[in-house]
Amino acid sequence: MAKLTVGEPFPAASIKDIDGVTVDFPAVFKNAPATVLFFYRGRW
Amino acid sequence: MTAFVYEWERYLEGKVQILGISVEPPEEGKKLLDRVTRDCQEDRPHIPLDPYPVRLLSDPDATLIRACGTENESHWAGTIAAPATYVVDPAGKVKWAYVSDSAADRPSPVALAKAACAVATGKAPAADYPGKM
Numbered sequence: 001m002a003k004l005t006v007g008e009p010f011p012a013a014s015i016k017d018i019d020g021v022t023v024d025f026p027a028v029f030k031n032a033p034a035t036v037l038f039f040y041r042g043r044w
Numbered sequence: 045m046t047a048f049v050y051e052w053e054r055y056l057e058g059k060v061q062i063l064g065i066s067v068e069p070p071e072e073g074k075k076l077l078d079r080v081t082r083d084c085q086e087d088r089p090h091i092p093l094d095p096y097p098v099r100l101l102s103d104p105d106a107t108l109i110r111a112c113g114t115e116n117e118s119h120w121a122g123t124i125a126a127p128a129t130y131v132v133d134p135a136g137k138v139k140w141a142y143v144s145d146s147a148a149d150r151p152s153p154v155a156l157a158k159a160a161c162a163v164a165t166g167k168a169p170a171a172d173y174p175g176k177m
Contacts, residue, residue, distance in 0.1 A: 003113035003128065003143055005177055010136045011111035015065070015103045018073035023063075023101055025108060026136030032061035034139075034164035035132045036156060039114045039125035040045075041147060042068035042076070 010037075045076070047153035048098050049084045052091050058161035062098045065108060066125050073100040114143070131160045131169065140169045142176045151175065 004010070010026045017023055029035050048055065048062050055062065066073070077100060081093050101108075106123045109115050114128040127147050131140035140159040142151035152173070159169035169175070 001113040013108040018070040018100045029136045034060045036062045038129040041124040042066040
């Protein structure tokens with residue numbers, strides 16, 4: 001799949017945070033005037 | 045991830061939320077958070093870290109990672125997230141992006157914070173802090 005780019009809508013998905021709380025995308029973006037979202041491989 | 049703490053005052057002023065996503069299970073995310081919190085407390089004791097300003101999410105099946113096109117299927121450890129950072133507005137539209145092929149190639153912490161705070165105030169990210177696609 002092509003990488004998400006500027007101007008595009010963030011895709012819909014539902015995953016959990018590390019405390020087990022479900023986070024729905026894109027609804028979570030309404031919680032703040034801006035959101036920084038970063039993907040990381042883990043085990044830094 | 046410590047860079048978010050070091051730029052904390054900028055993010056706080058903009059009321060920016062910060063989400064980090066990987067395929068790691070929740071227990072690994074908690075270990076990571078404990079480790080970076082300890083490092084930041086020692087390095088920047090004047091910054092309150094309860095709660096830590098980054099919310100970590102676990103995407104073990106890479107559902108969201110694939111939906112964003114940021115999967116790396118060729119890593120020796122299996123499918124992982126490729127390094128990508130986005131600034132998204134409340135309507136869910138991507139306003140700034142920094143996408144690379146290497147974990148060593150991440151956006152400047154200042155550039156990212158300034159882009160996020162610009163979006164938080166309804167402005168376009170400054171042209172002198174460009175992203176990367």
